[in-house]
Amino acid sequence: MPPHQEATVKSSVVPFDPVALPIPLRRLGHRDALERWRAADRSAHAPHIVAVPGDDGEDWAAAALVTARPHTAYLKIVDAVGDVPAAVDAVVSYARHRGLAQVKWEGWTASAEMAAAVGFAPLRAPLAQAQDAGGPGSGYVRWLCDGAVTEPPYYGQTTHFTCGAVTALVAQAHAGALPWESLDRPAELTLWRDATNFPACEPVGLGVAVRRAWPSSPVAIFLDVKRPVLLDHYPESEQEWRAVLQRMSRTDAGRVGVPIDSGLLPMTAIRSAIGRREHVLLLVSLAGMQGFDVPHWVLCHGAVPGAVVIEDPWANASAGDTWVDAHLLPVPDASLDAMSMISPDRFRGAVVIGCPERRDTSSSEPADE
Incomplete structure (x- = not known):
């Protein structure tokens, strides 16, 4: 037709x-x-x-x-x-x-x-949503540009703080490393518990948790500052112990073999990763899309001319925003570039998950009996 x-x-x-x-x-x-x-x-x-x-x-x-x-x-x-x-x-x-x-x-x-x-x-209906998410039971999409974008599952975070864990789970389901039916609240909270810096997931801790959960998936962390991040809004006494946890995460990254690149990850590199069928978990501010400057994880998984296609695990129901907005969401490169520079000192954090490595068993021989 x-x-x-x-x-x-x-x-x-x-x-x-x-x-x-x-x-x-x-x-x-x-x-x-x-x-x-x-x-x-x-x-x-x-x-x-x-x-x-x-x-x-x-x-x-x-x-x-x-x-x-x-x-x-x-x-x-x-x-x-x-x-x-x-x-x-x-x-x-x-x-x-x-x-x-x-x-x-x-x-x-x-x-x-x-x-x-x-x-x-x-559009495929959400696998889960927060209780107050609202939205219709169905939705539809029409692309107006060239370029095929495969649809990942949509899973709405069920808490205010599990966006990082959800983006990682959706990335792995989209890559075929995790059955879609495994995306549920226990999986969301289990991965968050391993990655959290209480309550947020900072880039290093999230990358290490992804590597631990899926040892066959290559993981790289990009964070262009070496100090602890996402702590500025806490009192000094609350920053101190969270900073210790972030330093421990850096040690863990070295132990499990996850590289930390201290250069700024450019938009061209994000597009290149998507072109290799890799998934980019990107830390953004919601100031541009929602009007409040809160750090938030989204998944970059597709690209069309002029825009990167993301999954946002959160929708602002009070503004009429629903999962239909957040799912298969095209964001212009320049907009994504701006919203991923996190205040107050403008750093960028990301976790890139490569395609799962597959073992070649074609030449293996049976063991001697």
């Missing part, structure tokens, strides 16, 4: 104001959808309405609410109402005009058949 080609649809784009819905939108009805649009404060994600005018030039034939995390390369359709195919085609045309890599569609009202008819593929 050939891919769907959106029709040329005349449309307009207007900001979404939940307090003052446009009269043509109210005339379309769909009260349940409109209530959902207004249920969260979406203002941080630039909510807009893409509207398709009716034949009379006054009413609308269709409308879609679109949002997106700042500094990313996608649009998300929360819902489309009225003539849904026309609304979706208008959003896709709008995204193409902006040079974006992708359009996603939350499955509140869209069925798989409806999504497929307008060129969208289903």
